[in-house]
Amino acid sequence: MLQSLFEIRENEPVARDVWRMTLAGDTAAITAPGQFVNVRLEGRFLRRPISVCDWREGELTIIYKVLGAGTAEMTGFPAGKTLDLLTGLGNGFDPSEGGDAPILIGGGVGVPPLYGLAKRLLALGKKPRAVLGFNTAAEVFYAGEFRALGCPAVLATADGSLGVRGFVTDALPEDYSYFFTCGPEAMLKAVYRKTKTSGQLSFERRMGCGFGACMGCSCKTVTGFKRICREGPVLRKEEIVWDD
Amino acid sequence: MGRLSVTLCGVGLDNPVIPASGTFGYGYEFAELYDINVLGTFSFKGTTLEERFGNPTPRIAEAPAGMLNSVGLQNPGVEKVISEELPKLRKCFHKPVMANVSGFSLEDYARTCALLDREEQVGWLEVNVSCPNVHGSGMSFGTDPAAAASVVRAVKAAAKKPVIVKLTPNVTDIVSVAKACEDAGADGLSLINTILAMRIDLRTRKPVLANTMGGLSGPAVFPVALRMVYQTARAVKIPVVGMGGVSSAADVLEMLMAGARAVEIGAANLTDPYACKRIIEALPGEMDKYGIGTLAELTGG
Ligand SMILES: Cc1cc2nc3c(=O)[nH]c(=O)nc-3n(C[C@H](O)[C@H](O)[C@H](O)COP(=O)(O)OP(=O)(O)OC[C@H]3O[C@@H](n4cnc5c(N)ncnc54)[C@H](O)[C@@H]3O)c2cc1C
Ligand SMILES: Cc1cc2nc3c(=O)[nH]c(=O)nc-3n(C[C@H](O)[C@H](O)[C@H](O)COP(=O)(O)O)c2cc1C
Ligand code: FES
Numbered sequence: 001m002l003q004s005l006f007e008i009r010e011n012e013p014v015a016r017d018v019w020r021m022t023l024a025g026d027t028a029a030i031t032a033p034g035q036f037v038n039v040r041l042e043g044r045f046l047r048r049p050i051s052v053c054d055w056r057e058g059e060l061t062i063i064y065k066v067l068g069a070g071t072a073e074m075t076g077f078p079a080g081k082t083l084d085l086l087t088g089l090g091n092g093f094d095p096s097e098g099g100d101a102p103i104l105i106g107g108g109v110g111v112p113p114l115y116g117l118a119k120r121l122l123a124l125g126k127k128p129r130a131v132l133g134f135n136t137a138a139e140v141f142y143a144g145e146f147r148a149l150g151c152p153a154v155l156a157t158a159d160g161s162l163g164v165r166g167f168v169t170d171a172l173p174e175d176y177s178y179f180f181t182c183g184p185e186a187m188l189k190a191v192y193r194k195t196k197t198s199g200q201l202s203f204e205r206r207m208g209c210g211f212g213a214c215m216g217c218s219c220k221t222v223t224g225f226k227r228i229c230r231e232g233p234v235l236r237k238e239e240i241v242w243d244d
Numbered sequence: 245m246g247r248l249s250v251t252l253c254g255v256g257l258d259n260p261v262i263p264a265s266g267t268f269g270y271g272y273e274f275a276e277l278y279d280i281n282v283l284g285t286f287s288f289k290g291t292t293l294e295e296r297f298g299n300p301t302p303r304i305a306e307a308p309a310g311m312l313n314s315v316g317l318q319n320p321g322v323e324k325v326i327s328e329e330l331p332k333l334r335k336c337f338h339k340p341v342m343a344n345v346s347g348f349s350l351e352d353y354a355r356t357c358a359l360l361d362r363e364e365q366v367g368w369l370e371v372n373v374s375c376p377n378v379h380g381s382g383m384s385f386g387t388d389p390a391a392a393a394s395v396v397r398a399v400k401a402a403a404k405k406p407v408i409v410k411l412t413p414n415v416t417d418i419v420s421v422a423k424a425c426e427d428a429g430a431d432g433l434s435l436i437n438t439i440l441a442m443r444i445d446l447r448t449r450k451p452v453l454a455n456t457m458g459g460l461s462g463p464a465v466f467p468v469a470l471r472m473v474y475q476t477a478r479a480v481k482i483p484v485v486g487m488g489g490v491s492s493a494a495d496v497l498e499m500l501m502a503g504a505r506a507v508e509i510g511a512a513n514l515t516d517p518y519a520c521k522r523i524i525e526a527l528p529g530e531m532d533k534y535g536i537g538t539l540a541e542l543t544g545g
Binding site for chain 2: 211
């Protein structure tokens with residue numbers, strides 16, 4: 001983990017209520033796709049956890065949805081503004097696992113970390129495909145970016161306004177070697193039930209610290225209690241214990 | 245004796261800054277970030293006789309200038325703390341640590357304290373009396389002077405190390421609880437624990453916390469905490485450790501002026517992992533501003 005200042009390079013909408021922010025700063029602490037940063041917002045006590053969509057030396061990208069006051073405020077941040085970030089948080093996905101033809105299953109703002117993952121899977125010579133789910137066509141983002149990488153992407157919208165009508169689980173192909181998924185918990189549960197292979201699932205929790213100090217984000221697993229911010233956010237399918 | 249040194253129940257501290265229980269784990273998350281030997285000491289995560297998962301999530305909510313938590317004392321249980329956490333801590337922390345203990349019956353408190361008392365690394369037992377008494381009314385021990393005193397007597401009979409009783413602010417008259425603990429043999433007091441609070445999510449119309457209610461801490465509670473430290477420190481002869489919303493060197497000085505002997509810092513560690521280190525480094529400059537030569541001048545020792 002590293003605490004450091006980043007400077008906003010770009011902050012623009014990519015879909016309805018969804019924004020992409022590119023930040024310049026020290027990315028040395030980021031070691032895996034699916035890790036997150038914790039963003040300090042002036043005048044708000046808790047930091048906001050946001051997944052790293054992509055990163056390279058000296059620059060990272062996040063994609064955030066306007067949910068409450070904090071993320072709404074972020075849309076007003078101009079280029080040049082500095083932000084205090086904790087980086088390198090969480091375990092992230094392990095792209096080395098799971099055969100040559102993994103499927104990436106993303107829902108809403110669960111899609112961004114899968115983009116960074118797709119890049120790294122491709123770099124390992126694997127052939128990932130993506131299934132991306134959204135509520136409606138106006139909220140769709142990044143399908144083109146996945147395809148531009150060379151990762152085919154199938155879309156599903158709940159209202160049928162674009163792609164397959166329904167949920168990501170309605171658009172899964174038959175044959176895949178493994179899965180990686182991130183999205184709302186209801187979607188993760190549906191994916192867990194529908195998928196026949198092993199896989200990695202990325203979870204969300206309200207966080208007090210984001211780096212393992214407060215026990216605010218704990219969950220039960222078959223191998224004991226884990227902190228979503230530290231031993232997560234990515235859990236293996238086999239270790240998951242659902243709350244209800 | 246350095247400019248910042250103080251004494252707490254006969255044990256010397258290089259400085260009065262102590263990360264508060266539940267916000268510093270068992271130390272090593274922070275030891276990866278900085279040398280935690282710069283601290284006066286720290287109070288480790290509230291430890292109970294048996295392992296606990298704690299409450300369901302969400303367990304964290306935001307507040308104006310603060311946060312709510314309903315973690316519910318997640319910890320591996322005293323035996324694992326002794327066999328796994330303390331040996332790891334020994335490698336990165338070379339000072340006496342404050343062992344924070346919780347219980348749900350007098351026997352729980354006594355047994356957990358007796359086990360930790362034997363550990364050489366433990367300098368003080370900080371006994372959190374904010375927990376519900378499962379054999380009694382279900383009310384927290386710390387809301388009733390007689391119940392709080394019974395915990396103190398049970399723990400004092402079981403342990404030799406100094407016992408610091410951590411008081412809950414969720415009472416009408418904290419002074420009467422403080423005095424009852426002093427009379428029962430407490431060596432010190434620490435306060436405040438979190439203030440019972442609640443948030444509702446407008447989108448779902450439901451409480452944010454799965455537990456409905458949780459404890460408020462952070463800068464929002466500072467003036468309330470300061471007032472309670474002031475009232476308590478005037479009423480008792482044993483040392484008082486002040487906490488609640490402390491987030492700067494100036495806040496530390498204010499707590500000491502209110503009568504605290506040392507200061508614990510909780511929520512600030514969660515939003516700024518370097519908070520305690522920064523506060524310790526800022527203390528001498530802040531003291532210069534107000535013509536304070538040594539902290540012992542403020543605390544009387
Ligand atoms: C590991 C992780 C990765 C995430 N990645 C992304 C991402 O890439 N893009 C994105 O848009 N969102 C992401 N989120 C969700 C994001 O953290 C919340 O949407 C955001 O914190 C809301 O802040 P707010 O001030 O707008 O909302 P408010 O409701 O005003 O926030 C109040 C408090 O609740 C917390 N909170 C509210 N909703 C959530 C939530 N769903 N998850 C966690 N905390 C929440 C806030 O952090 C804050 O402390 C992620 C969450 C986690 C835990
Ligand atoms: C996430 C969290 C967990 C806590 N856990 C404990 C605990 O296990 N035992 C305890 O005595 N106090 C616990 N506390 C209370 C703090 O030690 C402290 O008394 C309180 O937060 C007030 O200080 P602050 O405003 O600086 O945070 C916890 C506080 C927080 C925020
Ligand atoms: S958010 Fe604090 S331990 Fe995970």
